[in-house]
Amino acid sequence: MLKVTNLTKQFSSGATKVVAVKKVGFKVPDGCFASIIGRSGSGKTTLLSLLGSLEKPDEGSIEVDGQDISKLSDHAQIKYRCQKIGFIFQGYNLIPNLTAIENVMLPMEFAGQPKQQREKRAKELLDQVGLTADQMQRKPGKLSGGQQQRVAIARALSNKPKLILADEPTGNLDSQTGDMIVKLLHGLAKSEDTTIIAVTHDLSISESTDKTFKIDDGVLKEV
């Protein structure tokens, strides 16, 4: 369960203060695929950063699996991100000189899992997202955009996180590949019992998710 209460974050730019997220509150149950839509500058990326513990909120709380992450120390935040969160980025952000399987194994290495275990898990996940054995040994530069995003999804799932945060997961993909990725995320949310929050411009995604929120000038509303 993801529970957000009264979450506020503001940024200062000289004398100007911009409130990016205003008293946001919502709940998303486990295994739910939720989407947040909003135009550019509406605060959706800031909200995702707060949920992923990449930023600290000024006010409010975020509970993931019963743990308030808003007041974690820096060290605890790293541990939280490693064990409880999976990130999927619009630009995939795979490490270019590592193979697909090595990219998937990376978060498990940070979590301290033994090599054999992480190799087995990485193969399973890459197989689950549809990569062949040959593609698993390729570096990102030798994979298509859709394949790279599949690797990124497998990487996000590697430590069996409670929450996956996806920032425009289909933004760099054609519509057909984007649809396949969305279907994949739907399936994984159920099979891995993972909550997925996807930020998107793409209304076709938001129409297919279990819950949809709209954020406008930092204010979040369920649609």
Next chain:
Amino acid sequence: MNVFSRGIRNAFRNTIRTTSIVVILGISIGLSLTMLLARQAVQQKISDIQSSVGNTISISPAGFSGFSSVNNSLTTSELSKVSSLPHVTNLVESLTDRLTTIGSTTSTFSFPGQSTSSTGQTSLTSPVTLNTSNRGSSGGGHFFVAGGGTLPTNFTPPVSITGTTDTATLDTTALTITSGKALDGTSDSNEAMISKSMASKNNLSVGSTFTAYGTTLTVSGIFTVSNEADAGTVVVSLPTEQGLSGQTGDVTSAVATVDSLSNLSSVTTAIKNTLGSSTADVTSSLTQANNTIAPLNSVKNISLFSLIGAVIAGAIIILLVMVMIVRERRREIGVLKAIGGSNLKIILQFITEAITLTILGAIIGLIIGVIGGTPVTKLLVNNSTSSTTTTSQFGGSGAVRTSGGGGGGGSFFATRLGGSNIVSGVKDIKAAAGWSILLYGFGAAIVIAVLGSTLAAGLIAKIRPAEVMRTE
């Protein structure tokens, strides 16, 4: 794959850049190792010279040069004051003159300071041979004639005659008696010691006779000596030479022995004060050694500054490279942090990358250092000592002189200049790269890499993973 293997792999991410960095670092590390080797070799040479310094002091008449006349010579009575000084354990006095061979062209060739008196003649012919067309060039034979004169092509070198109170040595070089017996340096007898080559040249043996100053002398002993120039010298006792040459009581050089090296400096000062600077030039072996060491010390300083410079340059190179790499991989670092990488692990990965680059540079640097160590050291030493050599050869009167240092006395020839002898020994320097140097090189490379990575590590720690989201 872990942090370290990823760091090593990242070092080869861009082949062209890696090659460039490794070559530049290799040159920097190679230069620092070369300088380190040079410094060690020079330090070893200085230690060798210092350990070989004898506890002797050379005394010669003030302003005396080997070919000047002996009208300013010291006297036995003046030197007796030196013998009685504290810490002086021995005093060897010598009077040296030159004799021309009867009937040779040398007898009609006038050398600066040479008396044309027919009494300074001998029946002996010097065994020393000269190549007058190649004089002053190689092999230690340096001959100069004052005023730019030239030697006749059929020139016969004169014979040196040295009267000394210590007939066991000649110009501080030990004589080895091969037949006959050594002379008593204090007796006044018409006996002489000649070299083996002199005996061979003149068909002489122990008991044979020859003439000098119009007096018949008997060969009492035949010796061998390491310095070829001394082969042309006849050794007699000091009173004999003083009597034969008509210079009773005169001495052209003396060597005082001091009881310990620690007293060398104080005794040198005491002798100077006793004899006065207008009477005698006093030079200790320590002073001579220090004069020789002076250019080596400058080489040592140059190599130290170059070493420090090269190490700093290496650290700056790796620092700038790592800063460039971190700036280039900001997003990647942000991603690593976002997916659970701690600052420590990411910094370790980058330090490993820096160490990999630096060790590769160190391997190239070690090759450069091992190959270039000796030539660069020799180049530095040669350049630094060349000015000293020039001064030795052409300074002062610049004419024919005899044996090295201040000793010389009035004898005529010297096949080597003393200073030149020492300098050539100094130039015989070799920089050897041992295991300690190799380990030092790798150790220094790792230190350079870690130091060079500190700024990069600071930048890594400051990168916020949220930036990755914002730059999407």
